[in-house]
Amino acid sequence: MLLIQHLCGWAWVTSMIPYGDSLRKQRAILHRFFQFPEVLNYKELQERECHLFLRRLVDSPENYDRHIRRLPASILGLNTYGHEVKDDNDRYLELGEESAEMTIEAVNYLYLDFLPWMRFLPAWFPGGSFQKFVEESRKLSTLFRNEIYALNKNKRTITTLMNFVLAMLKYPEVQRRAQEEIDVVVGNDRLPTFKDRAQLPYIRALCLELLRWQAILPLGFIHTAAEEDVYHGYRIPAGTMVIPNVWAISRNEDIYPKPLDFIPERWLPGGSSLNSFRPDEYVFGYGRRICPGQVWAEHMIFIAVVSILEAFKIEKALDSDGEPIPPNENHKPAAIRLLGPSECMIAPRSEKIASMICDCAGTLS
Template identity: 30%
Template structure:
């Protein structure tokens, strides 16, 4: 929720003529139902959530008995979709006018974060299409063989480290996930959990996720606020943005420049960046400066987008296994039947391990990494069910709410992999809708499968035992969302090799 100092600045910034214009425009046609809390000049700015968005929007949708609701903030229309049906109709079937991204001022403005050139934020057009083609090179099915080999290599190395010291498993998970992507995209090998590329990326993704929520920064609705000096009361956000921009510049360029230096020295490992730079050198018709700009942004977008969401799902998996020993034991039995405890799982085992695959599906449903997805924007006026959706509207999908639809998922708060035995039970719509859907769904699911299966094959994951009482302390399934990505709250657990046989298996992998 916006601070009063920000609201004061906003009121100063908006003239009554602008307010009356937008108000007049909005009353000509009927917008979708709106929650209470709208005021002159600022609209719903006082009630826009900046944490647990998915819960607030779901509550409003229920109260309004509508799977499409609208809000306004200083003339900006925000549409929230609460059902798969509405999202499919608008973002998929009408993708021609729903495939843009809102150019949130705090992200896109060259004087602020200047982060609007990355693939995820770029407007729908030639720039985005070019970067999408580049990312396809690392995510396409024909690249799977090399990707899968890297997944297995990094996962097995993670098992060895966890067998030695499982105490900071969350850092090992982040190192492993980042290591897979850095090796694939840049040819860079992560040596430890303190790697600067890994740490900088984690921080940058956190800050970008905060910036990507429209209601977190009033400057998204009031352009004048960008001129407020940093020392002005309520302008701490300006100082934050200045620091975040320096971090963004470092994350966007450092791994890329490292790869270029490796290529120049003749010691570069295979990678997406190396392959594409070679193709640029061999193409006399292209503009190398322009091509490198696209490549640099596409590479950093893959790194930032995949690392944090995969890490969030891996943490959620461990939490749920510690809470559900019966599900863990059943998965281990399936794995043992295939491997005979003589080897670790491989990607090619997926078809033989349907229960583990269902665990992957259910972890992703139970805690969608992006509970509100990534916002779209309309490029034309539209009408849906008699409601007017103006050009330039921000359109968000409440993916979390879709995973809690009781008519689709019975007892939705229950963690139950067997719900996917029912062919009528669809996978959760985690990767978005329409032309802006994430192209890395197969990449992500394969990465999660090998990590989940390998962890289950090698370790028993249990609640931590209280050293004083001797009782297990079952971790609470708490999830906190104050940015794009949802994370389970910090927790402790026990991760130990299942037996000496399994310990030897880990060490020999």
């Protein structure tokens, strides 16, 4: 745990607890609810919320970022607190995002770990500006602890889906191939479900490539070596800070030819990376601290991607001269590579599918 995280009152958060009994207890609870077999019980809810999300997208596609923001939160809120997110201004949703942003901002104060005496500087003194951040974070930490812990993880899934829209805008041929597969397997008389997954190899490859391409957590979580170790001839003294460079792994040209391009085909039989290091083996962390929400998040990504692709065409918007507007690719340089919306056109692929979504969502709401 970083000193700033300790000062902000986040020592109780699972990812900040050093390995030991307390962490084992917390992880056992998380595993019970977010891993097999319990995680399978959430599939129905994930499908249902996805259908309601499609309905919101039919009504106001220009607000796609708001709808994406709400989708995983609705499910996490129901799964963990039985709380239903009823609109975009939901208090839980906002607090969850605020706390996630503070977690991200905390990395800016990493220097305190190297100059710990600075923690005593008053706010008005040069270098003491972190004190204001600490004060605000402490207030949120209490609220967060008592009410909205799980929603802090919402940001990662949101960011994955925002990157999915960006990939579809940049790579229309990938979108076309994915939709061809869906049309054959799912048809256009019903919405997709998890049961279709086994018959959709291209969509599975697309979801895997999305995890690699976006590298939303370019530097994995910071850990400290509990004891001295040797790695490839390098001595790592106990207490050393270890930061996995997920960005470099995901951009390794030897493993992933043309690493900056979005190429789901690399994961298909005969593809260049089929037998390589898979992104789902490193973007969720490793070993005993691996992300306990991984299965839940991968299910969420699959059902959202396949549902959006069956129902909508995603295209670049045109400017007043009829020229395509380049999508927004400005990821925020932070612990999570947050991405804002692009100007784009998201339209139902047919009248039939639009009315099917409306009928289906009508019976759910």
